[in-house]
Each structure stands twice: as C-alpha cells, then as structure tokens.
Amino acid sequence: MKDKQQNVLIIGAGLCGSLLALRLGQRGYNVSVYEMRPDLRKVDISAGRSINLAFSDRGIKAMKMVGIQDKVEPLCIPMNGRMLHDLEGNTTLAPYSGRDHEYINSISRGGLNALLLDEAEKHENVTIHFNKKCKAVDFEKTTATFKDYDTNKEFVEDADVIIGTDGAGSALRKSYYLEKKFLFSFSQDWLSHGYKELSILPDESGGFKTYKNALHIWGREAFMLIALPNLDGSFTVTLFLSFDEGEYNFNNLTTKERVLEFFEKYFKDALELMPNLVDDFFENPTAPLGTVKCSPWHFKGNTLLMGDAAHAIVPFYGQGMNASFEDVVEFDKVLDEGHTDWETIFKVYEKNRKKDTDAIADLAIDNFYEMKGHVNHTNFREKRNLEMAFEKTFPNEYSSKYSLVTFNEDIGYRDAMVRGRAQDKAILNMLADGTLKIDDDLRSNLEKVKTETENILQDDRIAGLKS
C-alpha cells in the first residue's frame, strides 16, 4: 500500500485525526481531512471541557515517530506525582514512580492540536477542511456526505479508504450500528458520576497559586476534585460527582449557597484558591463519563474507526490521548508490514490493537475508584510506598502497574494490566496476611513479590482455559 497514490479521507481533525493525517502525509498518501469545527488556530473553540490533558510516554513515542518531540516539549508541564489534599487541607506528594525520570505532563489540548495541524499542512499531499460536518458515511461505496457550514450546502466525497477519527460520538460508528449490515458488537457504559470543569486562576503576578508540578487530588470517596496546571499559571480543575446520589450531587447543587457550602465542607483549601468558583460552576456544562467499545472497527477494506471513535474511555488513567496517539503508532507498524490490501491492514491492526484498548478502558475505570478513595487507604498507601522503594532501589527490576501502563510504552496495555493487577494482588495479600512486612529487607520483599506475582499469573493461566 506504500507505492500507490491512495486517497485517504479522514473524518475529524482532533488529536488523533491530525496526527494520523501528518503520519499518512509523511508516508506519501493523498490525505483529505474534514473537521466539523472551525480551525482552532483561528477561533477560540474551548467550551469549558478538557482544556488540558495528561501526556506521557506512549504519546511521546508517537511524537517521536513523526519527529516533532522537540516542538511538543515546550507545551508540557511535568507533574511528578499526585498531590493529595485531605479534608483539613494537609497535602502529601505521592510520586508516580520511584524513578526520577518518570513523570507525566500536563499539556494544552488546543496547543498540541494546533501544532499537529501545522505539521500536517506542511505536506502538499495533506489538505484540511474546516466547518465541514460529516452527515453520513456510505461504507459500502466508500463515500461520505458533508455539510459545509460556510455555504450550508451538502456535498459527497469519495476515497479509497475513509478513516473515522471523529471522537466518542463518531458518525461512522453510528452508521455501523444503525444500518445493521453486519454483526456489530457495541457497548456504551456510563458512570453514575459526571464532571464539570472549573479553574484556579493565576495569582496577580501570573504565577501558580499552588504547587505547579503535580496533579492535585482532593479524593473524598464518593466524589473528587482534581487540578492540572496550565502554562499561563492557571489550573484547570475538574469536579467528578454523582448526578443524583449522595447528599451533594449535580442535580441538587442548584444554588450559589449550596455550591459554596459543599466546597466549604469538602474542599476548603481549594475553595480559597477559587474566588471564581460560583461563576465557573454555573457557566460550565456538566458532562457524562462514558466508555465505548465496539468491534469490528472496520468494514472490509473501506472504512476504519480510530481513536475515541473506536474506544472512548473515562479520563482517570490520563491515557485517553496517549491511547489514541498509540493507535497511530500501531497502525503505522502494520503499514510497514507490506500488506497488499486495506482489508488485511485493518484486520491485522484491530487484532493487534483491540486487546490493548479494551484493557486501558477497564484500567481507567479501576483508577476512578483508586483516585476517589483508595489513595487514602492504609493498605493502598503501604503498597505504593513499597513500590516506590522497589522502583527507586531496583530501577531495572520492578515497575508498578501505574508505571507499566504509563511509562513503559513498549509493553501493551493488556500485558501491563495483567502483570500490574497480579503485582497488586500479590502485595495486598501478603501485606494482609503478614507475609510481607514493610520494615523487612527490601531485596527480600522484592523477591517475595516477584515470586508471588509469578504464582498468581501461573494459577490464572492454568485456570483460564480459554487462552
């Protein structure tokens, strides 16, 4: 598929679509991208949602693939750990890794997207069209119908292949589901919690009002607040809260007084940094948190879903963007294999990739519970302390589940999940039954964890007759 001048139509110029356009442009394909929104480099289209994102090694690997890592770096603010805020306002920095060079970054969604669009457009064989909304895809004929928001007219485009990177509400995925022309497995799962973005503005001199290099968490079991830093000195704050359960929920936080009462009671130190809270609260939308899985991702060799369109996940592992970028890396690998038809390429790609995107979807939900509550539990903290010590003292011998998922871009999400869960289970159980004691020799503790992890993996293999 390398030699032929194939026409690739991409629906959606978000993070995944623009990276894909750039990469396919580099590979010499004729690429047309259609995006329903205006060009974010010319118009401010942030709508109080996902202003910044966590960016880590899998995403960095993708940037290296397209050769723009040096341009991305200035957009990043390193976050070395979780800054845990308790009810009294006491804080503890819980590092993400025992290895100093392992940290995640806060990055501006808009800034990164703009860079990717700029880089993609440098290629003559890549064109990007804004204000063109996809109305329908005919996946049998490989054509897409768009509405031009500038002229209000509809038009049809055809291509050799159409790739839908049109996000969680993908038009292409909807057509797979609704037209029932093949057996399409599909799931959408909503959490009982929604989210709302708020902000901590910069101080008067443009500095950060609280510690810059961390992901701040106010975990309160039933709900939580988090904050990620922005380059302008502000923090984007997100409240995760049930729609309708508990004493305080989105449905009953309807007055200024009640919102302030809620924050006074549970997030006192955050409230002090947010004089703008009430305005933000009532101006910004409340959005749901969903997981989407589906299969197949492709229809024959005609159309393919990538990124959130194929696998939308909840944000709690900070892997949504990284997973979508990794899609492009994995797709690129399959293109390197020299298959002679798109159907094979799409099939191989899905076979390689889906197990990993299913895994990160499940991990992201696990982490919701971890962040809200477990970070405050004694057994969880002991486990983390032990793991940090392992990573620090034996950097080549141990990686926690978090490290496997976040900092080990050459291990797939699925393998990271299986090993990481087995390690967690080993440590938690050995702490519970006294086999592992925090004050014992670290090397001997590491060996115990390694041995017990292997036992757990082995037992699961024997019992898991399916695999």
Place this chain on the structure above:
Amino acid sequence: MKDKQQNVLIIGAGLCGSLLALRLGQRGYNVSVYEMRPDLRKVDISAGRSINLAFSDRGIKAMKMVGIQDKVEPLCIPMNGRMLHDLEGNTTLAPYSGRDHEYINSISRGGLNALLLDEAEKHENVTIHFNKKCKAVDFEKTTATFKDYDTNKEFVEDADVIIGTDGAGSALRKSYYLEKKFLFSFSQDWLSHGYKELSILPDESGGFKTYKNALHIWGREAFMLIALPNLDGSFTVTLFLSFDEGEYNFNNLTTKERVLEFFEKYFKDALELMPNLVDDFFENPTAPLGTVKCSPWHFKGNTLLMGDAAHAIVPFYGQGMNASFEDVVEFDKVLDEGHTDWETIFKVYEKNRKKDTDAIADLAIDNFYEMKGHVNHTNFREKRNLEMAFEKTFPNEYSSKYSLVTFNEDIGYRDAMVRGRAQDKAILNMLADGTLKIDDDLRSNLEKVKTETENILQDDRIAGLKS
C-alpha cells in the same frame, strides 16, 4: 401496590411475559398483554428455532410459585448428563451432578408457553391480545402504540405501568437507547459463531434413535453439534459454527456435497441418524448468537424491561428461560416488600437482580468454550470426575459450579459464579502442581479443595478494593 387496582400493560406474551401476566393476575392487577405473533395455541409458529429448551431448578421454582409444577412435569424429558460423542462415534455419559436427583430437562417451548397462556387467561383480570405489534413506547407518558395485524390499524394504549418482556429485540429497550432522554448503558456482543437447527426424526415405531435421557454433544473445539430430545421421539439438533472462520463455516457450506462432507468428517454417527440433514440445513435459518446487557432497566416508575429484553444471553448454560422465569420470582419478592411506588419497586428489583443476570451472561459464554472443547481435555475431565465423586459421597458438602448454577435455585447466579470459579481454579491448579492426586483419599481431597477455594476467595476479596 397491592391494594390499588393498577393497570399493567405487558408487551410480549412469550415465556417471560406470560408467566408475569399469570403472576400479576394472581396478585389481582389488571393485566393486558399484547403479543405481535398469532396465538401459538391455534397456529404453528415454530420457525426452525429453539423448539426445545433446557428447564431446571430455577425455572421449576417459578412454576411452583404460580402453582403449576404438576402440569409442567409431563412436558419434561429428564437429561441426566452430557452424552459426549467423539470423532469415532464412541460415547461417554458425563453426568451433570453426583447427586441422582439433580438433572435438567428438555421441554417444548411451545408446549410450556401454551400452558402459561392458558393459566394466565383463567384470571378474569388478565387479557391477552395477539397479532398486535408494539411500534413505539412513550415512556414519559406511559403509553404504547400498537399495530393491529388483523385490521392493519394503529392504536394507543395507556397504563399505570408498562413492562417490556418483548425479547432480545425489545421495542421498549430500543426506545430507551434511541431517544437519549437519560444515560442508558447498553451492550450487544456477538459471538463469531452462529447456529442452525436441524433434527433427528423418530424411528419408524416413534421411538428415539439414540439415547433419550441426555444432552448429546459432539464437541470439536472450533465448532459443535448438540441434540435435545422431544416428547415425539425426535431430537432437535443445533449446529454451532463460525460464520466465516476455519475450513468449514456457515458462509462456505453452500452445497449439498460440502455439507455432507463436513458431517461425514466430523459428525459421522450423527449423520447416520439424520437422512434429512441436507433438507434441514438449507431450509432452516442461520442465526447469530448475542449477549445484551443494559442499565437502567426502568424509566422512573413508568416502564420496566424484563427477561431477554433486559438481558439476552447465549444458550450454552441452558439458563436463558430459567433466568427469565427467575426474574418474575425476584420481581414478585420485591412486590411482597410493600413498597408504595413503582419507581422504588423497579429500582430495588434492578439492584437485587442485575448482578445475577450479568453473571449468567458471562457464565453462558464461558460454557461455550467448555462445551466445544474442554469437555474433551484431560484436566477438565479429571476435575469433573473428582467433583462427581465429591457430590456423590458428600452430597451435603460440595456442589460444582454447574450444580451451583443449575440446581441451587436459592443461590444467586453471581454468588454461584464467584464460588464456582474459585473451586474450578483451586482444583485445576492443585491437579497441575500435584497437590491434589486423583487417587488420594476423597475426604482429604475435599478438604484441600475447600481450603484452597476459601484462600482464593479471600485473596480476591483483599485485592478487589472496589467491593
């Protein structure tokens, strides 16, 4: 909700809908049932699909609840175990339980449905309308629109509550999904295999051509054939086969010669009993195998999904009908609790019930792999032999996963799954590492299995921070 003369509208007079109508009729509600098909007591509407079903203790419990167990019994053919047929035509009877009184039954779907309709209609407060297809449900107004196939006219019915027992393709569930008026979690998952029903006809004197009291299985790893007996001396045979993978699949079995070649090669002894194979094969439809899960099952106190409409499962545990009947038992229990509004009743019912229907859905998929292949594996057979010996010798001390699911109607599916899987894991691992030896003292083996099962459950509890 007991005293008021509430009007309950039920969509669908299949097995679940007709049992529900009967039970609500017994409780004094005004019940109207609308069914799209003709009255199966007057017209033969079997369409080459699911002519007979497995009927076991959870279903029997429901029949006892409505007091018709004595009328159901004559419809049943006991199946004491799996009759395994190997490639050479050798057979082995693998019992379902070590306790003689534990067996499952083959029952005619039509016969049982007719009985339930008869019983329901004995109540003056129950009316059943046939040939009325539900076109749409307005779950905010609690009204349903039907098309009358007799007059071709549409009409609208309202009710205090509407319960959709309209099967895997539920119109009510579709309206929840498509109207997007609340966050509706939903999944449909298709197996790569489909199924086709075939038949072994009675012999010339009306007798059974092969052993009557078993569920026959020809498990061939990649595909399988099963057969269940009918009262008329025939067997309903079902072929489970991939649509498009492997040397033989539904998509490429397109000629008489190829179908015969396939059966000659893999199901020689079955073929000898099926001179009618080729006609059946090309006359009967090939159908997909899907799992449906969703939540919430209800919209406020207006509408509720029950049976396959709420949780369609694959047929491999023989629990589809039993689970739907158990829905009615569980719903009935909640009605007994004396709640004063339907919304609470629906909420409590879903909270109690969904964990169990999720579990049987997963168990049914596990059993697909067990029936196709594991029944032939040495480690699996050793495990089953040991379990049969436990159940026979210590009938009050041990139940296998199969027994927990099938014969222990007072244990929920979820608990049966968790305990059953832990037992399987314990036995398979101890057989693999030599801790358990088949020839050791049975009592000592039982104690080992019990202890290891408790360890596994305990370890999972400690590691499973979510619960």
